[in-house]
Amino acid sequence: MSDDYVMVVENLRKVYRNNGIETIALNGVSFKVRRGEMVAIVGPSGSGKSTLLNMLGALDRPTEGRVIIDGVDISHADDDKRAIIRNKLIGFVFQSYNLINRLTAIKNVEMPLSIQNVPEQERRRLALEMLKEVGLDSKAFKKPTQLSGGEQQRVAIARALVTKPSIILADEPTGNLDSKSGAVVVQLLKNLARKGHTVIVVTHNMEVAREADRIIYLRDGKIEKEEINTVTVQQA
Ligand SMILES: Nc1ncnc2c1ncn2[C@@H]1O[C@H](COP(=O)(O)OP(=O)(O)OP(=O)(O)O)[C@@H](O)[C@H]1O
Ligand SMILES: [Mg+2]
Numbered sequence: 001m002s003d004d005y006v007m008v009v010e011n012l013r014k015v016y017r018n019n020g021i022e023t024i025a026l027n028g029v030s031f032k033v034r035r036g037e038m039v040a041i042v043g044p045s046g047s048g049k050s051t052l053l054n055m056l057g058a059l060d061r062p063t064e065g066r067v068i069i070d071g072v073d074i075s076h077a078d079d080d081k082r083a084i085i086r087n088k089l090i091g092f093v094f095q096s097y098n099l100i101n102r103l104t105a106i107k108n109v110e111m112p113l114s115i116q117n118v119p120e121q122e123r124r125r126l127a128l129e130m131l132k133e134v135g136l137d138s139k140a141f142k143k144p145t146q147l148s149g150g151e152q153q154r155v156a157i158a159r160a161l162v163t164k165p166s167i168i169l170a171d172e173p174t175g176n177l178d179s180k181s182g183a184v185v186v187q188l189l190k191n192l193a194r195k196g197h198t199v200i201v202v203t204h205n206m207e208v209a210r211e212a213d214r215i216i217y218l219r220d221g222k223i224e225k226e227e228i229n230t231v232t233v234q235q236a
Helices: 049-056 079-089 105-115 120-133 149-161 179-194 230-235
Strands: 005-018 021-034 038-042 064-069 090-094 167-171 198-202 214-219 222-228
Touching: 005 049, 005 198, 021 049, 021 064, 021 198, 021 222, 038 049, 038 179, 049 167, 049 198, 079 090, 090 149, 105 120, 105 149, 120 149, 149 179, 167 179, 179 198
Parallel strands: 038 198, 038 214, 090 167, 167 198
Antiparallel strands: 005 021, 005 064, 214 222
Protein backbone atom coordinates (compact mmCIF):
# COMPACT_ATOMS: atom_id res chain seq x y z
CA MET A 1 0.00 0.00 0.00
CA SER A 2 1.29 3.41 -0.95
CA ASP A 3 0.22 6.57 0.85
CA ASP A 4 0.53 8.38 -2.44
CA TYR A 5 -2.45 6.62 -3.94
CA VAL A 6 -5.79 7.11 -2.30
CA MET A 7 -7.40 4.77 -4.80
CA VAL A 8 -6.11 1.72 -6.66
CA VAL A 9 -8.33 0.06 -9.25
CA GLU A 10 -7.21 -3.38 -10.39
CA ASN A 11 -8.54 -5.23 -13.39
CA LEU A 12 -12.17 -4.31 -12.80
CA ARG A 13 -14.81 -6.27 -14.65
CA LYS A 14 -18.55 -5.87 -14.34
CA VAL A 15 -20.98 -8.16 -16.07
CA TYR A 16 -24.70 -7.44 -15.66
CA ARG A 17 -26.96 -10.45 -15.98
CA ASN A 18 -30.64 -9.83 -16.67
CA ASN A 19 -32.99 -12.64 -17.74
CA GLY A 20 -30.09 -14.66 -19.04
CA ILE A 21 -28.70 -11.75 -21.05
CA GLU A 22 -25.15 -10.72 -20.24
CA THR A 23 -23.79 -7.21 -20.70
CA ILE A 24 -20.10 -6.65 -20.16
CA ALA A 25 -20.08 -3.08 -18.81
CA LEU A 26 -16.45 -3.04 -17.64
CA ASN A 27 -13.83 -5.27 -19.16
CA GLY A 28 -10.54 -5.03 -17.28
CA VAL A 29 -10.08 -1.47 -16.05
CA SER A 30 -6.99 -0.55 -13.98
CA PHE A 31 -5.70 2.82 -12.78
CA LYS A 32 -4.47 4.65 -9.69
CA VAL A 33 -5.46 8.02 -8.31
CA ARG A 34 -3.35 10.26 -6.09
CA ARG A 35 -4.61 12.21 -3.13
CA GLY A 36 -5.74 15.67 -4.23
CA GLU A 37 -5.89 14.69 -7.88
CA MET A 38 -8.85 15.62 -10.08
CA VAL A 39 -9.57 12.96 -12.68
CA ALA A 40 -12.15 13.21 -15.45
CA ILE A 41 -13.70 10.09 -16.95
CA VAL A 42 -15.11 10.56 -20.44
CA GLY A 43 -16.48 8.24 -23.11
CA PRO A 44 -19.51 7.57 -25.27
CA SER A 45 -22.89 6.66 -23.83
CA GLY A 46 -22.83 3.07 -22.62
CA SER A 47 -19.04 2.92 -22.33
CA GLY A 48 -19.25 2.07 -18.62
CA LYS A 49 -18.66 5.44 -16.90
CA SER A 50 -21.52 5.26 -14.38
CA THR A 51 -20.86 1.58 -13.78
CA LEU A 52 -17.25 2.42 -12.96
CA LEU A 53 -18.26 5.25 -10.63
CA ASN A 54 -20.67 2.92 -8.81
CA MET A 55 -17.81 0.48 -8.18
CA LEU A 56 -15.46 3.26 -7.04
CA GLY A 57 -18.10 4.49 -4.61
CA ALA A 58 -18.92 1.06 -3.19
CA LEU A 59 -22.50 1.37 -4.45
CA ASP A 60 -22.12 -1.89 -6.32
CA ARG A 61 -19.71 -4.82 -6.42
CA PRO A 62 -17.53 -5.78 -9.37
CA THR A 63 -17.75 -9.20 -10.99
CA GLU A 64 -13.94 -9.41 -10.89
CA GLY A 65 -11.07 -7.22 -9.78
CA ARG A 66 -10.77 -4.83 -6.87
CA VAL A 67 -11.07 -1.24 -5.75
CA ILE A 68 -8.74 -0.33 -2.91
CA ILE A 69 -9.38 2.90 -1.00
CA ASP A 70 -6.89 4.01 1.60
CA GLY A 71 -5.42 0.53 1.51
CA VAL A 72 -8.77 -1.19 2.13
CA ASP A 73 -10.33 -3.49 -0.48
CA ILE A 74 -13.90 -2.17 -0.69
CA SER A 75 -15.06 -4.37 -3.56
CA HIS A 76 -15.69 -7.52 -1.63
CA ALA A 77 -16.93 -6.08 1.65
CA ASP A 78 -20.51 -6.97 2.59
CA ASP A 79 -23.37 -4.46 2.23
CA ASP A 80 -23.11 -3.12 5.79
CA LYS A 81 -19.38 -2.56 5.59
CA ARG A 82 -19.70 -0.88 2.20
CA ALA A 83 -22.37 1.44 3.61
CA ILE A 84 -19.98 2.46 6.39
CA ILE A 85 -17.15 3.06 3.90
CA ARG A 86 -19.44 5.16 1.69
CA ASN A 87 -20.61 7.27 4.57
CA LYS A 88 -17.13 7.82 5.97
CA LEU A 89 -14.92 8.21 2.93
CA ILE A 90 -16.99 9.16 -0.10
CA GLY A 91 -19.13 12.09 -1.16
CA PHE A 92 -21.44 11.70 -4.17
CA VAL A 93 -22.66 14.40 -6.54
CA PHE A 94 -25.20 13.44 -9.21
CA GLN A 95 -26.52 15.16 -12.32
CA SER A 96 -30.00 15.36 -10.82
CA TYR A 97 -28.88 16.86 -7.46
CA ASN A 98 -31.09 14.38 -5.52
CA LEU A 99 -32.07 16.96 -2.92
CA ILE A 100 -35.13 16.47 -0.75
CA ASN A 101 -37.58 19.16 -1.83
CA ARG A 102 -39.57 19.44 1.38
CA LEU A 103 -36.41 20.18 3.41
CA THR A 104 -34.48 23.46 3.49
CA ALA A 105 -31.01 23.66 1.96
CA ILE A 106 -29.37 23.46 5.36
CA LYS A 107 -31.44 20.41 6.37
CA ASN A 108 -30.39 18.71 3.15
CA VAL A 109 -26.75 19.40 3.93
CA GLU A 110 -27.19 18.13 7.49
CA MET A 111 -28.57 14.79 6.26
CA PRO A 112 -25.30 12.77 6.10
CA LEU A 113 -24.42 14.02 9.59
CA SER A 114 -27.79 12.84 10.93
CA ILE A 115 -26.93 9.40 9.62
CA GLN A 116 -23.68 9.61 11.59
CA ASN A 117 -25.63 10.67 14.71
CA VAL A 118 -23.83 14.01 14.99
CA PRO A 119 -25.65 16.16 17.60
CA GLU A 120 -28.04 18.80 16.27
CA GLN A 121 -26.08 21.93 17.14
CA GLU A 122 -22.88 20.58 15.68
CA ARG A 123 -24.78 19.49 12.57
CA ARG A 124 -26.13 23.01 12.08
CA ARG A 125 -22.71 24.57 12.52
CA LEU A 126 -20.97 22.23 10.07
CA ALA A 127 -23.76 22.50 7.49
CA LEU A 128 -23.72 26.29 7.60
CA GLU A 129 -19.94 26.33 7.29
CA MET A 130 -20.21 24.14 4.19
CA LEU A 131 -22.95 26.29 2.64
CA LYS A 132 -20.71 29.29 3.20
CA GLU A 133 -17.92 27.51 1.37
CA VAL A 134 -20.12 27.07 -1.71
CA GLY A 135 -21.34 30.68 -1.39
CA LEU A 136 -24.89 29.88 -0.31
CA ASP A 137 -25.09 30.67 3.40
CA SER A 138 -27.60 33.43 2.63
CA LYS A 139 -29.95 30.82 1.12
CA ALA A 140 -29.60 28.23 3.89
CA PHE A 141 -33.29 28.34 4.80
CA LYS A 142 -34.67 28.21 1.27
CA LYS A 143 -36.07 25.00 -0.16
CA PRO A 144 -34.58 23.46 -3.32
CA THR A 145 -37.54 24.58 -5.46
CA GLN A 146 -36.72 28.19 -4.52
CA LEU A 147 -33.17 27.84 -5.84
CA SER A 148 -31.71 27.86 -9.35
CA GLY A 149 -30.26 24.67 -10.83
CA GLY A 150 -26.71 25.88 -10.21
CA GLU A 151 -27.55 26.73 -6.61
CA GLN A 152 -29.17 23.35 -6.08
CA GLN A 153 -26.06 21.65 -7.39
CA ARG A 154 -23.93 23.71 -4.99
CA VAL A 155 -26.18 22.58 -2.12
CA ALA A 156 -25.66 19.00 -3.31
CA ILE A 157 -21.91 19.58 -3.28
CA ALA A 158 -22.10 21.01 0.24
CA ARG A 159 -24.02 17.90 1.28
CA ALA A 160 -21.40 15.65 -0.33
CA LEU A 161 -18.66 17.49 1.55
CA VAL A 162 -20.09 17.99 4.98
CA THR A 163 -18.63 14.72 6.26
CA LYS A 164 -15.19 15.75 4.92
CA PRO A 165 -14.88 12.72 2.63
CA SER A 166 -11.46 12.04 1.18
CA ILE A 167 -13.02 11.19 -2.20
CA ILE A 168 -15.68 13.08 -4.16
CA LEU A 169 -17.38 11.18 -6.98
CA ALA A 170 -19.42 13.25 -9.42
CA ASP A 171 -21.52 11.80 -12.26
CA GLU A 172 -22.29 14.51 -14.86
CA PRO A 173 -22.43 17.23 -12.19
CA THR A 174 -22.88 19.95 -14.82
CA GLY A 175 -25.23 17.95 -17.05
CA ASN A 176 -28.33 19.95 -16.13
CA LEU A 177 -26.65 23.35 -15.82
CA ASP A 178 -26.13 26.28 -18.14
CA SER A 179 -22.49 26.92 -18.99
CA LYS A 180 -22.02 29.68 -16.41
CA SER A 181 -23.40 27.67 -13.47
CA GLY A 182 -21.49 24.67 -14.78
CA ALA A 183 -18.25 26.64 -14.67
CA VAL A 184 -18.92 27.64 -11.05
CA VAL A 185 -19.47 24.00 -10.09
CA VAL A 186 -16.31 22.89 -11.90
CA GLN A 187 -14.22 25.56 -10.15
CA LEU A 188 -15.68 24.40 -6.85
CA LEU A 189 -14.61 20.83 -7.59
CA LYS A 190 -11.17 22.05 -8.63
CA ASN A 191 -10.74 23.96 -5.39
CA LEU A 192 -11.68 20.86 -3.43
CA ALA A 193 -8.90 18.95 -5.16
CA ARG A 194 -6.47 21.75 -4.29
CA LYS A 195 -7.47 21.29 -0.66
CA GLY A 196 -6.55 17.61 -0.79
CA HIS A 197 -9.86 15.95 -1.63
CA THR A 198 -9.62 13.51 -4.51
CA VAL A 199 -12.18 14.35 -7.18
CA ILE A 200 -13.37 11.94 -9.85
CA VAL A 201 -15.80 13.43 -12.31
CA VAL A 202 -17.68 11.68 -15.10
CA THR A 203 -18.60 14.06 -17.90
CA HIS A 204 -19.63 14.30 -21.54
CA ASN A 205 -18.35 17.85 -21.63
CA MET A 206 -14.74 18.21 -22.80
CA GLU A 207 -14.56 21.73 -21.38
CA VAL A 208 -15.21 20.24 -17.95
CA ALA A 209 -12.77 17.37 -18.57
CA ARG A 210 -9.99 19.75 -19.57
CA GLU A 211 -10.14 21.32 -16.09
CA ALA A 212 -9.02 18.01 -14.56
CA ASP A 213 -5.42 16.95 -13.93
CA ARG A 214 -5.96 13.83 -15.99
CA ILE A 215 -8.53 12.51 -18.45
CA ILE A 216 -9.34 8.81 -18.69
CA TYR A 217 -11.12 7.83 -21.92
CA LEU A 218 -13.41 4.81 -21.63
CA ARG A 219 -14.71 2.86 -24.60
CA ASP A 220 -16.58 -0.45 -24.53
CA GLY A 221 -15.72 -0.95 -20.87
CA LYS A 222 -11.99 -0.45 -21.35
CA ILE A 223 -9.55 2.41 -20.98
CA GLU A 224 -8.84 3.61 -24.49
CA LYS A 225 -6.26 6.23 -23.49
CA GLU A 226 -5.22 8.61 -20.74
CA GLU A 227 -4.19 12.23 -21.04
CA ILE A 228 -2.33 14.32 -18.49
CA ASN A 229 -3.38 17.94 -18.45
CA THR A 230 0.01 19.63 -18.70
CA VAL A 231 -1.41 23.09 -18.07
CA THR A 232 -2.81 22.00 -14.71
CA VAL A 233 0.39 20.16 -13.85
CA GLN A 234 2.47 23.29 -14.52
CA GLN A 235 0.16 25.43 -12.41
CA ALA A 236 0.18 23.04 -9.47
N1 LIG B 1 -28.32 -2.48 -14.14
C1 LIG B 1 -27.95 -2.81 -15.38
N2 LIG B 1 -28.33 -3.99 -15.92
C2 LIG B 1 -27.93 -4.36 -17.15
N3 LIG B 1 -27.13 -3.62 -17.94
C3 LIG B 1 -26.72 -2.43 -17.46
C4 LIG B 1 -27.10 -1.96 -16.16
N4 LIG B 1 -26.54 -0.75 -15.97
C5 LIG B 1 -25.83 -0.47 -17.09
N5 LIG B 1 -25.94 -1.48 -17.98
C6 LIG B 1 -25.27 -1.57 -19.29
O1 LIG B 1 -23.87 -1.46 -19.07
C7 LIG B 1 -23.25 -0.65 -20.07
C8 LIG B 1 -22.57 0.54 -19.40
O2 LIG B 1 -23.56 1.38 -18.83
P1 LIG B 1 -23.22 2.73 -18.03
O3 LIG B 1 -24.46 3.21 -17.41
O4 LIG B 1 -22.06 2.46 -17.14
O5 LIG B 1 -22.76 3.68 -19.23
P2 LIG B 1 -22.35 5.23 -19.23
O6 LIG B 1 -21.00 5.31 -19.83
O7 LIG B 1 -22.53 5.80 -17.87
O8 LIG B 1 -23.40 5.85 -20.23
P3 LIG B 1 -24.11 7.31 -20.21
O9 LIG B 1 -23.10 8.26 -20.78
O10 LIG B 1 -25.27 7.13 -21.15
O11 LIG B 1 -24.52 7.64 -18.83
C9 LIG B 1 -24.36 -0.27 -21.04
O12 LIG B 1 -24.33 -1.20 -22.10
C10 LIG B 1 -25.62 -0.42 -20.22
O13 LIG B 1 -26.70 -0.73 -21.05
MG1 LIG C 1 -23.84 7.28 -17.07
